[in-house]
Amino acid sequence: MRVRFLGLPSCASTYSCSYFNLKKMKLSRPKVHRPINTVTLDVGKPPSSRGETWKTFTILYHSFEQLSTGRDHGIMSPNFSCNGKWWNLAIFPCDGGEAPDENVSIDMYHVSKGSASATFSVGILDMNGVVASEYDRNEHFFGVEEGVSFDDFIKRSDILDPSKNILDSNGTLRVKVQMKEEPKTAFVPPNSFANKMKALFLDEASADICFEVSVPAEEEGSDTAASDDLFHAHRLILDTCAPMLAALCVSSDNGEMAIATITDVSPKIFRQLLFHVYG
Structure with a gap:
């Protein structure tokens, strides 16, 4: 696991992306794209695991092919909130350099004061909403700006390959973050x-x-x-x-x-x- 520590922007409520340079921290104002609400309907009895509640964030990285591919150059999402804590995501379009077949890396950061534990998954979606690559984690973050890295998340060449149908017609990359929501009240079993x-x-x-x-x-x-x-x-x-x-x-x-x-x-x-x- 590789951990990067970044200076992070203030909390935001949108899910499109801002650009940054790890060395110079050059930021540009992001476009606002609101996520589409989805409803799941069960036919038959769902498995017991469906009793868990997960919060989904969709982050749109526009014009992915034009994003900086320099070493340690990343694009950071605005902050998003779950379980009373703030988080954000950074994607490194070409983490190893300029080679076209380099791997794309993704980092997940905790940006609230104090420590926090989180069960979450990070995935890249294709145009049909199918997960092209996904990782699950259960992590404890000990402080603000502490993160966990998903190195070699997916090959850059796979994202750019038209046959993979990962980028849409505008060259937008969709990254989905799902976080398990903790119950708001403690579970009290029936008294026998x-x-x-x-x-x-x-x-x-x-x-x-x-x-x-x-x-x-x-x-x-x-x-x-x-x-x-x-x-x-x-x-x-x-x-x-x-x-x-x-x-x-x-x-x-x-x-x-x-x-x-x-x-x-x-x-x-x-x-x-x-x-x-x-x-």
Whole structure:
């Protein structure tokens, strides 16, 4: 990886390019070309990765063939913003010198104060919008004007080759930058506590309290015998959510299960009451 440090122009909101010389920093006012908004429509269920949000910038380098091809002569884009940070791109039309088959290099710069991390891709598009060459990176930038270089991005001869259909009829080169947008709010997974509480309802294996709910025979009718129902519960849950029920159960010093007898409510109603305690 080769890193170049440049003096960079102030922030701008357009996406066409200004010329500069690394040694003399000669700048010319760029033409303004606004990117075309695109809409993607899904047919069928998209893959899970489509949940990520990416911001796309299209940078137009006009009259590419006439751009300076001297060593370390580059063309810098206006600044663009993503994730609260400012960035720009520099293209070196002929990074190694005047030879026609030299490679074109592209640099990506972080131009905000402080450090920043970015997941991004840089690609050159042909006239049909097909990517002719592309690189992906996940980089951390430690300070302002720190950049990362994509050396040998594409051969200059390939860009100028009419059969490749990379330059349009005006000789314009299109470079696409895509940056992954960070979520604006932290992801909070669903809380499973309520489901775990309900799973403990009447769980005899983990219980330390047992309610014996009885209905006297005379209340059920002469043809029905007395009935007893056992309801297992947990002292910690009752102490927190139903302290009056917890008070009915005397703690055992030897670790045995505490048992409480209830005779003034039917088992069906008591079960509903206990279920409400567990959520």
